[in-house]
Amino acid sequence: AAHHQQIRHAVKGLEQIPEGGERCEQCFRLRLSEAARTAGADGFDYVTTTLTISPMKSAEKLNEIGEEMASKYGVTWLPSDFKKRNGYQRSTELSREYGLYRQNYCGCVFSKRERDCAVK
Numbered sequence: 001a002a003h004h005q006q007i008r009h010a011v012k013g014l015e016q017i018p019e020g021g022e023r024c025e026q027c028f029r030l031r032l033s034e035a036a037r038t039a040g041a042d043g044f045d046y047v048t049t050t051l052t053i054s055p056m057k058s059a060e061k062l063n064e065i066g067e068e069m070a071s072k073y074g075v076t077w078l079p080s081d082f083k084k085r086n087g088y089q090r091s092t093e094l095s096r097e098y099g100l101y102r103q104n105y106c107g108c109v110f111s112k113r114e115r116d117c118a119v120k
Contacts, residue, residue, distance in 0.1 A: 024106070028062055032069045040073035047075050053082035053091055056106070 032049060039047040047070050052059040059081035070077035082091070095102045 024057070025061060025065070027106075028065050029069070032062070032066045033072075036066070036069040036073040036075055036077075039070075039075045044075060046078045048078040048080050050080075050082060052080045053087055054106070055083060055088055059083065 028051070031051075035049065036047050047066070049062055049066060051057050052062050063077070063079045063081075067077040067079075082088075092102070094100070
């Protein structure tokens, strides 16, 4: 519940912006800041994100924000673009093969609402 409140606060006024815009950038900042802060506090050497596997997410923007946040918390950002070399397709194949749950929206209530509207 606290995480959802943080996201709502971070994207206040951007709720109607479609996925991939400024709302997502603010969410990336919050998520990657928390990941980098935790990594730094727990003594990890590197931090990265799996969000770059999504065709809807800009690996360039995620890596830019990730680098900024990692630097702020004294850890090294590991640049990624998991879409490369058919990464997204391979992830869906592996999910099917191993019966893994695969969420079909980003994770925030706004992307879920967009996905629900598109399905109807």
